[in-house]
Amino acid sequence: MNISEVGGKFGLSQDTLRYYERVGLLPRVNRTKGGVRDYTEEDCKWVEFIKCMRNVGLPVEVLIEYVALYQLGDETLQTRKELLIEQRKQLAVRLEEMQSTLERLDTKIDRYEQWTYAKDKLQRRPFN
Known part of the structure; x- marks a missing residue:
């Protein structure tokens, strides 16, 4: 696949793919x-892995380290496993924080809905 096809498949720009390769996020891609x-x-599997990890916020530096270790x-193996375990721990903490924030937003939205419903009901009350 050429860079345009890979970019289209994964929703990434060609510049992003070139950047991934330049900084070592993506092992060197063969050329015609x-x-x-x-x-x-195999290259596409790497692109998919990198995109997945970046989408959940793993730092570029960590992924560069992982790829460098892989190439060694x-x-x-043990070092890569430990690196992934540490990133998983950090992701779990962020996930808990996001869940808490989501619950807080749901509570606020519910209050607005209750307030709007009560306000609408008051405005429809007939005057006697």
């Missing part, structure tokens, strides 16, 4: 004889 990037299925081979 003409110099055009030629993404393999199996001797980094």
Whole structure:
């Protein structure tokens, strides 16, 4: 797949994909004889992984470290696992914070709905 096709498949710009490769988020992508990037299925799996991790807020630096460790081979398995465990812990904390905020917003919205309903009811009361 060329860069345009990969970008379309994952909803990423070509500039973003080039950036991922330039900073080491994405292992080096093969090129055709003409110099055009030629993404393999494995490259697409990396793009999908990076997009997923970035969507939940994992820092670019952490992902760069992960990719670098991956490229060093199996001797980094434990280190990669520990890195992912730490990121999972941090994500779980953020998830709890977001759940709390969501509940708070639901409470506020409910109050506005109750207030609006009560106000509408008062305005419809006949004058006697």
